Amino acid sequence: MKLVYWVLKIGLLPVLMFLGTYFMKLAGWWAIIISVIAFIVANGLIDRKINQFNHQYFINKFPVLEGLKYGQIITVELNNGKVLASRIFASGLSSEILIGAEPVKDNELEEFLKGIKKTRWVKLKKVKMIKIIK
Template sequence: MKYWLLKLGMYSASTIAITYLKGFRWWYLVIWAIVMIFVDIAIEKKFERQREQKDRNKAKKKYPFLNELNEGQVITVELKNGEKLTDVIFLDYIKSEMLLGTETEFNNELETYEVSEIRWIKLKRVESILPRAD
């Protein structure tokens, strides 16, 4: 709601300013247009972060297993079609999809896993997720 009020206020101010700035030279209008573009970009950035956080919270509420996963955790994913993905690395999730690193290899020198393939999985296709027992 705040987003649309800010946008409406910005465009109202723009209309009023253009009406009164017509009497001045043309470069006042150009400066006003540039200022409005920067204000619009700032509003978009501010509310985009809030939308992303809201989407992440909604996904966590709908799919509670996301609360237990940590970035870089090695897991086994069982899909509803019976397919089983073993030893994959959980990377991240966005809205309704989960990003997994498959075909992983352990690098002894760096003591980390190396990912050679990245795969997107729709969260609604996931039957269960099990952490790997070391």
């Protein structure tokens, strides 16, 4: 189903531009404006569906993602064998998670910036296993 949405997304622009130029002879520039608006709306809907498929796929692959909360300590094992141990879960998207190396305990700017430098996004397709430690 995801493939169908990608094909629709790729074929959407040429079809709408063809229709826009065809109807431009009848309605003028309004046809181009309407076709561009239709493209933006349809592209947003297709992107939302693709993100839903990605999210559901990774929830099925890693059920632990559903219960993860900000600040929990996790261990992430990547497909290449690298283990990211004792990392702090910060956020998640449909296909990536944001993890940090150290928690920021003080409100000092230096401590905060040092903690920010040690955060990284991890693509879930490169992850083999996720374990919650705390």
